[in-house]
Amino acid sequence: MLSKTMEEALNEQINAEFYSSYMYLSMSSYFEAVGLSGCAIWMQAQAQEEWFHGTKIYHYVLGRGGRVILKAIAQPQSGWDSTLSAFENVLTHEQKVTGLINELVNLALDERDHATNIFLQWFVSEQVEEEATVGDVLNKLKLIGGDASGLFVLDQELGQRIFTPPVQAK
Ligand code: FEO
Numbered sequence: 001m002l003s004k005t006m007e008e009a010l011n012e013q014i015n016a017e018f019y020s021s022y023m024y025l026s027m028s029s030y031f032e033a034v035g036l037s038g039c040a041i042w043m044q045a046q047a048q049e050e051w052f053h054g055t056k057i058y059h060y061v062l063g064r065g066g067r068v069i070l071k072a073i074a075q076p077q078s079g080w081d082s083t084l085s086a087f088e089n090v091l092t093h094e095q096k097v098t099g100l101i102n103e104l105v106n107l108a109l110d111e112r113d114h115a116t117n118i119f120l121q122w123f124v125s126e127q128v129e130e131e132a133t134v135g136d137v138l139n140k141l142k143l144i145g146g147d148a149s150g151l152f153v154l155d156q157e158l159g160q161r162i163f164t165p166p167v168q169a170k
Contacts, residue, residue: 001064001065001066002061002064002065002066002113002116003111003113005107005111006107006108006111006113006116007061007066007067009103009104009107010057010060010061010066010104010116011061011068011069011071012071013057013100013101013104014054014057014058014061014068014070015054015070015071015073016097016100017050017051017053017054017057017097018050018051018054018070018073019073019074019076020047020050020053020093020097021047021048021050021051021054022047022073022074022076023076023077023093024043024044024046024047024050024090025043025044025047025076026076026077026078027043027046027080027086027089027090028040028041028043028044028046028047029078030078030079030080030086031043031083031086036083036151036155037155037159038154038155038156038157038158038159038160039083039086039155039158039159040159041158041159041161042137042158042159042161044163045161045162045163046090046163048163049163052163052165053123053126056122060116060119064115064116077089083141083151084138084141084142087134087137087138087141088138090134090137091131091134091135091138094127094130094131094134095131097127097130098127098131101120101123101124101127102124104116104120104123105117105120105121105124108120137154137158140154141154
């Protein structure tokens with residue numbers, strides 16, 4: 001059985017993951033509007049991944065006999081100054097989410113909730129991967145600078161991304 005504190009903290013994280021999904025969907029619509037359909041596809045996949053994260057926690061809370069309370073999802077930003085600034089926003093957002101996951105792990109350890117600690121380890125690893133992936137895109141964008149043909153090639157590369165949910169999780 002989850003403690004009330006842990007249950008509430010996991011409910012907050014469900015909201016944070018769904019907000020992330022909403023934010024990346026907003027970025028996807030921004031990229032559609034500026035004609036970068038590959039970046040839009042990349043953000044769509046990112047949004048699906050975040051939705052998966054939220055539902056993964058949702059199922060975990062229910063599986064531990066907890067109560068899921070869905071809260072309002074805040075309105076995300078709708079425009080960015082450039083492709084670079086949008087992807088910089090992805091990185092700062094993911095760094096913030098990493099901090100939230102680390103706080104959850106700290107709480108699980110404080111409460112000696114070993115099951116939740118083990119559950120959260122998947123998210124710890126996922127955050128390392130997410131930060132590395134967006135860091136890679138940012139490095140390429142910095143190399144490209146103002147070169148439109150370079151951006152066109154990167155846009156095509158990013159458009160190859162497909163989200164496939166991991167099989168082991170609900
Ligand atoms: Fe669910 Fe990108 O963290």
